[in-house]
Amino acid sequence: MVDLRHHGDVEARGMLDLAVNVYDGPRPSWLDEALRASLEAVGSYPDPSAARAAVAAHHGRDEDEALVTAGAAEAFTLVARLRSWRRPVVVHPQFTEPHAALEEAGREVTPVVLAEPFVLDPALVPEDADLVVVGNPTNPTGALHPAATLRALVRPGRLVVVDEAFMDCVPGETESLAGVPLPGLVVLRSLTKHWGIPGIRAGYAVGDPEAVAGLARVQTPWSVATTAAAAVVACLSPEAAAESLRRAEEIRDWREHLEKGLADLGIRHLPSAASFVLARVGEGVHARLRGAGIAVRRADTFPGLDGAWVRIAVRPPATADVLLSALAR
Numbered sequence: 001m002v003d004l005r006h007h008g009d010v011e012a013r014g015m016l017d018l019a020v021n022v023y024d025g026p027r028p029s030w031l032d033e034a035l036r037a038s039l040e041a042v043g044s045y046p047d048p049s050a051a052r053a054a055v056a057a058h059h060g061r062d063e064d065e066a067l068v069t070a071g072a073a074e075a076f077t078l079v080a081r082l083r084s085w086r087r088p089v090v091v092h093p094q095f096t097e098p099h100a101a102l103e104e105a106g107r108e109v110t111p112v113v114l115a116e117p118f119v120l121d122p123a124l125v126p127e128d129a130d131l132v133v134v135g136n137p138t139n140p141t142g143a144l145h146p147a148a149t150l151r152a153l154v155r156p157g158r159l160v161v162v163d164e165a166f167m168d169c170v171p172g173e174t175e176s177l178a179g180v181p182l183p184g185l186v187v188l189r190s191l192t193k194h195w196g197i198p199g200i201r202a203g204y205a206v207g208d209p210e211a212v213a214g215l216a217r218v219q220t221p222w223s224v225a226t227t228a229a230a231a232v233v234a235c236l237s238p239e240a241a242a243e244s245l246r247r248a249e250e251i252r253d254w255r256e257h258l259e260k261g262l263a264d265l266g267i268r269h270l271p272s273a274a275s276f277v278l279a280r281v282g283e284g285v286h287a288r289l290r291g292a293g294i295a296v297r298r299a300d301t302f303p304g305l306d307g308a309w310v311r312i313a314v315r316p317p318a319t320a321d322v323l324l325s326a327l328a329r
Helices: 029-041 049-059 071-082 097-104 147-151 209-217 226-235 238-264 285-291 317-328
Strands: 016-018 066-069 088-092 110-113 131-135 159-163 185-190 203-207 276-280 294-298 309-313
Touching: 016 309, 016 317, 029 226, 029 238, 049 066, 049 203, 049 226, 066 071, 066 209, 066 226, 071 097, 071 131, 071 159, 071 185, 071 203, 071 209, 088 097, 185 209, 203 209, 226 238, 238 276, 238 317, 285 294, 285 309, 285 317, 294 317
Parallel strands: 016 294, 088 110, 088 131, 131 159, 159 185
Antiparallel strands: 066 203, 185 203, 276 309, 294 309
């Protein structure tokens, strides 16, 4: 058994942080201005309707196909409570929160654990699965699955949930299904990582209107705070589009620097499309890096991985070089 509720933030405290997958740069001034302006409305109960409209418009969907959530984490809880799932499947290695949420809701999860290089084969998913949860790009592997592969998972009577929390790291968001109307498909997104606001729980779901309506029915009233709703509107505005692409391209450049450094050291790692790289540094290296004041994310809490693997958050080259120098030593 692994600790499904272990997350990188607990590893980063007091350390040089290469454990948390949050963009390492300042927030745009327009985002800070939107957050500050939202404080004028906190004397009233939150109303996410403008944020919901922004989500729908951004992805070319009808408003009944969109739901604003308190980060992607709330959405996983809503999915777990949506139905009395008979055979829910979570594809691993991936972010463990959907698995934990299903177990907390009393569901017995069938894990489908992919073998390295962690490429998804739809045939591995049991035919009788009525829920399938998969990440794209997947945390922690960084694998970007083809949209056609994910569409092949859809079946009558099955809900496919694609966690696209890191899709905004991909320039052009290739392989995204967020704008694809398909019965039995729901896509989850998070705004906290790309925009550097993990303390503001801002995310959303888009997809099958029947499923989205069901998620809304089990959502706690007023769970999306006024500030979170304002962040959704700001981060999906036309003004944000150019900055979002700039960040994605910068993350790609930073990641290429890290991957080259790992390759020069002969450290095995996986090609990544996200803001992190999964590397096999060897048993005990995670702890030795901590002894040097450097935090990377332990990977043995992801089903299918062991203590030889770590997930390294992408950072500017100067920060990455501190890690690479420590690994070289």
